[in-house]
Amino acid sequence: MTVRAVQVIAGADVIAYHSARHGRSIARSIAAEHLRADHIEEALIYPVTTESTDHPGGYRGALDEFYESAAARLAVHLDAGRTVAVISEGDPLFYGSYQHMHKRLAHRYPTEVIPGVTSVSAAAARLGKPLAEADEVLTILPGTLPEEELTARLASTDTAVVMKLGRTFPTVRRAMERSGRLPEAHYVERATMTGERTEKLADIDAETVPYFSVSVVPSRIADLPPGTATSTETATTTETATATADEPSGPGEVVVVGTGPAGPLWLTPESRGALAAAEDLVGYTTYLDRVPLRPGQRRHASDNKVESERAELALDLARRGRKVAVVSGGDPGIFAMATAVLEVACQAPYRAIPVRVLPGVTAANAAAARAGAPLGHDYAVISLSDRLKPWEVIAERLHAAAGADLALALYNPGSRSRTWQVGKARELLLEHRAPDTPVILARDIGGPEESVRTVHLADLDPHQVDMRTLLIVGSSQTQAARREDGTEVVWTPRRYPEG
Incomplete structure (x- = not known):
């Protein structure tokens, strides 16, 4: 507990705390030595925790009703001029029960929130392992997230803490394994309190995991030898x-x-x-x-x-x-x-x-998204580079794809050493396509010099195409239209005319 927290408890008339129906409060047990016999205690006992309920509003309805009732109980003391200290384990505004009181009371009464040591910081301290160093990104996740979401977020972050384990532990463990983070993961239970336990996450029996436990994937940089640099x-x-x-x-x-x-x-x-x-x-x-x-x-x-x-x-x-x-x-x-x-x-x-x-986002899909949906029907992807295959093969494939009325995504259309391929491709395509067929010139998509323009096939200028440009050539069904905001969109209908 912080010095300020002790001071506030000493000056309070009422001590309020949340607990499950068994009546035991972790917050109260932490603050017990600072409570006085003349303190008025308000035990805010949840009607449900993780079990089901027959409340007409379901689980959320039961909790909302409880929070309203609890806030009303505290408001009675506040209206009587008493000072109320709501004690919360960890930090009050970090996955804390107090935040539901705060939303209902702080705008009505003078309020001070005393920050506390979170379970995240306590777990790292008990492990003796840094959470994040230099430019590492720390992600804090509730174990109640779907497994796919947990897996994706664990895979993409540098370091992580997963909270609210308990019955979610099997899901969290699978997500750790699927994301490749299981060998790095540690388990911490009741950090800094009686019954504390720390082990490798892979060694934990799911049947022994309480709600108040966390999984920590600590800093990778911290495990490097001193002085290691890139x-x-x-x-x-x-x-x-x-x-x-x-x-x-x-x-x-x-x-x-x-x-x-x-x-x-x-x-x-x-x-x-x-x-x-x-x-x-x-x-x-x-x-x-x-x-x-x-x-x-x-x-x-x-x-x-x-x-x-x-x-x-x-x-x-x-x-x-x-x-x-x-x-x-x-x-x-x-x-x-x-x-x-x-x-x-x-x-x-x-x-x-x-x-x-x-897999990654390929240039054809990125360019198509910027333009609208020009690849919304069948399409072909062809590289115009003849560095690794002869132009005769490219020309044959252009003829075949154009003859099949496929939209085309053309990669590697031109460079300093390849200046004639775009013009030749235009000639070949005009044998199968109308002159006003939409052609999208997408350059540096996602980069600082991004530009997306639509021209007619007959007007395609090879000098406006370089190695950073991707071309999308529409089929006979592709349409282009200008919307009210001035933007032009291009799309290829998913329905094709019956033959």
């Missing part, structure tokens, strides 16, 4: 893999992560968690720059034309026991690094290395 290494060959890892220490893992088309807003929780957990990051420099620096991680950056070398480097590191994230833009399986990694991973000596591919 190093940035440029690596394009397997020679660097040998320089950055010693003898094999057992199989590691390679996770191929898609960062989406731009920054953190496009990153999935699963991908965010994989990037945080990795010991080594391998990727094209531009994509690595999107990932926050974390102490203890090694970065192996290279240019954009050494996919196989990057894949081999990542697998060599994993073969030496490292957890490696190969960072890719967009979705790693669409014109990106997943193919290169899997191709090398199916060769000796890498066949035993675990490889996972995590």
